[in-house]
Amino acid sequence: MNAEIIAVGSEMLSPTKTDTNSLYLTDQLNSLGVEVIYKCIVGDDRALLRDTVRTAISRSAIVIVTGGLGPTEDDVTRDAVAEALGRGMTYHPEIFETITGFFTRLGRQPAENNKRQAMVIDGAEVLPNDRGTAPGLWISHPGGAVMLLPGPPRELKNMVEKQVFARWQALLPPLVIRSVHYRVAGLGESDLDQIIGPVYSQFTNPATTVLAGPGDIDVHVRARAATAEEAESKLALVAPKVAELLGDRIYSANGDSLEKTVGLLLQNHNATVAVAESCTGGLLGMRLTETPGSSAWFVGGYLVYSNERKAELIGTPVTEPVSETTALALANSAREKTGATYGVSITGIAGPDGGTEEKPVGTVWIGIAGPDRNIAKRFRFPGDRGRIRIYAAQTALDQLRRRLLPK
């Protein structure tokens, strides 16, 4: 079953406002196996909203309209939806009494225009609002249902929890969802797609989505069925093959971040890490300390941005700051000076200046010193300064992760 979400209000079309209600609603709907196929924001424009609602009703069984239920002339949701459905509206004095009671408890009186909030679309069920004045409306129609919910998040959430969620469930056949969330490092989006595309693109259930960031890709595989057994067997059509094809490029299968994965691996090994960062300036340390409890695996480190700082850490003058020798020496010194199990170094050219033909912008050496051996590798990352730094820290974390995997 599909759903659409329509948020109403000209203020929602400003450059500074985002619609967070739709995220909450999507989460609730997805948990029932309902897919949100479209969402939009419409200003306080009755004709435009009417047309938008009409189109939504024609293609989706669940249509949610949020906001625009206030008492002013600007609040056009009730009128527009009634028009879209071709229905009339009736004044309900008992709703106005409830609104009056709400104001009385605040020591105030309702305004005349609050009566607009007591108008009910013919055939609608009224959804009382115990946190505000605007009641919601649930309107069943031959193709599904339209629901009008208040815009303020705390009123909306309360109404969904207490009154709307159960009505959604009643519309749906029993449904079970089984899913996996693989996270992948060290692979580009099109490379990944060439590897797993032939497997997942044969199926719409399970549905597979791929979302890529710099050096980081999320792969979601989600199966829906009437029973748990069936959902699991559908998931098994794709998930194990994707896992096999990607192998140890998958760093987590439960949504954990790379820094958390690395932290837990270190903890499992009773190991700690220290860093020596040049071009990333602290980004690697920041990521290693993002997870609560990171003091279990992160001891600290050195920001060796200038060559003097590098020389001071290594104990010898630095002739080639971006080189295998320097990366190895930095990682090793970070490890030895702190007593950490592993030392990780990053030294490179983040740009925009400082590149040469031999070492263009984006050239980064990553070193890892450990109890068994010290290794440094050269990488070449794309993009601008910010992106090169993100790639460098991401790759350093992934190199450390691979070092910690069982052989």
Place this chain on the structure above:
Amino acid sequence: MNAEIIAVGSEMLSPTKTDTNSLYLTDQLNSLGVEVIYKCIVGDDRALLRDTVRTAISRSAIVIVTGGLGPTEDDVTRDAVAEALGRGMTYHPEIFETITGFFTRLGRQPAENNKRQAMVIDGAEVLPNDRGTAPGLWISHPGGAVMLLPGPPRELKNMVEKQVFARWQALLPPLVIRSVHYRVAGLGESDLDQIIGPVYSQFTNPATTVLAGPGDIDVHVRARAATAEEAESKLALVAPKVAELLGDRIYSANGDSLEKTVGLLLQNHNATVAVAESCTGGLLGMRLTETPGSSAWFVGGYLVYSNERKAELIGTPVTEPVSETTALALANSAREKTGATYGVSITGIAGPDGGTEEKPVGTVWIGIAGPDRNIAKRFRFPGDRGRIRIYAAQTALDQLRRRLLPK
């Protein structure tokens, strides 16, 4: 003139993703006096996208479609828009050559499916993308124009700045814009609004927008008129008063980031800085090195996450890691050991654990050691671990900035 924004991608319909491109685009369009009347998010569904584009074209002169320009089968934007306009598509080998060049510079090869990105809708102008593989397309039609822009924000912004903005202007009657962009640290959004709201809310032209992040607020004042003189006199109704009311809480009036402002101030003083970070784990160093050329002012520093690391830097055992004494000693040692003009330290409790009644989660000491004096201040920041760390680094930068202002 009206605009609509259509964001494409099933991942944008997940419960965790918000569409931030539309905020940037709205801001840019509003600056030209163009109103965004509708925006929506559509999954990777060719027929639904085609219908959505058709409806948008019928009512708005400017229609922007973002995302879905990648190389995979999922990327349906080109096909759907061609269908909506009733036009064909042609393969442009020179675009594929450009894409091949992009990959070659990264030491890689394009995949066969990258050829999809070289398909051009008949009659479209190609908008080259120097930050990614997907070129944009601008398609004029009798009722206005449709433009296809890449989804990744850095590619989209770059393309709008360099190629799209001027094309929008050409569609519009002549309009002169004069604006200022104040950036403010160390003030909450409602406090700021109490100070400047009474001034700016009297005017719709100049229009003032306030956008708040943790410890960081952007205030845009923008005047529009037919002539430069008129726009300037309108801007003068609000901008100077806002500047006076906010005083030295404004850290930049040209959009510069706080880290860049601090870097330039240091450079003006012929001064350098070193850091000693505990709970921020490298975030302060990372920010101080975000600006190209930061080696002029940033020498490096110490990540003193564990108490052993703090003790090692200070040279004495640490009894109270989160205290004035420790903050002062860390800042002073960072300064002395590196020879930097200033040493900045951050030590605090980012949580979620480790808080006490006396020092609850969010308690952070920030120390600054300099040629004239050493000072540490205690702060209490709100929010979760991530937010507390952002506030701490932001406040440390702002404290250093204030130290560098002319007395």
